Amino acid sequence: MPPNSATNTISLSVIKTACSNCNLRELCLPFGLSIEELERLDDLVSTRRRLKRGEHLYRSGVPFDAIYAIRSGFFKTDVLLEDGREQVTGFQMAGELLGLDGISSEHHTCNAIALEDSEICAIPFSRLESLSREIHTLQHHFHKVMSREIVRDHGVMMLLGTMRAEERLAAFLLNLSQRFTARGFSHAEFYLRMTREEIGSYLGLKLETVSRAFSRFQEEGFIAVQQKHIRILDVAGLKALMNHRA
Amino acid sequence: MPPNSATNTISLSVIKTACSNCNLRELCLPFGLSIEELERLDDLVSTRRRLKRGEHLYRSGVPFDAIYAIRSGFFKTDVLLEDGREQVTGFQMAGELLGLDGISSEHHTCNAIALEDSEICAIPFSRLESLSREIHTLQHHFHKVMSREIVRDHGVMMLLGTMRAEERLAAFLLNLSQRFTARGFSHAEFYLRMTREEIGSYLGLKLETVSRAFSRFQEEGFIAVQQKHIRILDVAGLKALMNHRA
DNA sequence: CTTTACGGTTGACTTGGATCAAGCTTACAC
């Protein structure tokens, strides 16, 4: 038996799973690039890494040298205060970028933790800067991605600063639903990868309040919840809840 | 009398006040550039604009085509919900950039309003992208500025998500103080350009709560307040207040 | 100088969400 030939074929095909034939390319960094440009980006995205549930992709304080694209899986990012308080700053899914916070000080300023077994592509940042000096489209798209992160953060501030508990949770569910839809999953049915406590931390609420709001939404017929399994039954109802000053 | 000659001299000297001899250059976009590079940036920063207190620099929804550097003055940015709720997303001072949120959708997503008579430099964004494809240092610094904004937003999330009213106000005062210091002003004494209501909106509190927290800080001897005039008397006291889970 | 309006302070009372506590469900280890 010549095992090498088979092995080589497999590993070659694995390596070949670069940006150019990644099915997330329209959601991720390669968006809008030509075939030739894509191949240049492939050269850059050399390191792939698998993470188990609970594993850190990076920790606050460690030197920054790459940003990460999520190939599959689900992450949270959080910031810890000295006294132990945790703020979850975001939940990230396939096609989204992690690590943009590290550019400013050349050190990561938050923790990124896999909430399920995941796979990421590491993109060395200085090489990304070089390439985006040559590829206008890549440069512009990268700027859009950073800007989108700022806009998203403003949305979270709005949520934390002016909304009541049920509005926050409704906004959260609608946002998740919309992002799952963009990835070809059901907009109405999904599993939450995070605990009630993590949702609470993100939304500035305690886990008991999150749990009660879920129960309330179920009583009202907006959703069906069973632990981490969510079915959205009334999108309009959830939206209405957010807009009227209750 | 020949008024023209005098006028021309003045306007020439005003025009010459470009990045290369702006005293904010170390805080602003030109940071780290060589003399020649600075001159290329000067060509780009052509439009200067004065705004009266209360005037909008841009409004949410209008097309984005430039970012703005604050030459002098003070701004707030806010997001309005359909039902009228306002979230102040930031306060910006000299040397800081406005409008980064507009890159992602090519439309501004918040309002920028002058809180005192101010002057800004408009930087056409597509020209900034061109130039930063040629000047590595400019590209890298711009990325750092965007990233810094993301880190700042995470700080605000932490504040809104996990801190109590007095911690939030203490964090806010310490942050202002630090930014004034970086601009060569007293770290201990300054005038607030915003109302209690705007502070409250930023911090996710009502104006009465902000007012009471100011009074409380004064009673404790941490600060002296008289309307918008603030003197910080005990930085350590304010810091301590933030760290101990009270 | 007086009027007026806006912003700020303070008090009394209410309330949404936190806290404390008990019990339940699910999943995994043994």
Next chain:
DNA sequence: GTGTAAGCTTGATCCAAGTCAACCGTAAAG
């Protein structure tokens, strides 16, 4: 299988901040 721990739900109670209201201070307009 059974045990156990982590996560979730629900109830009772409490409290920080919100709401409502009155009044004060300052600054701009007349």
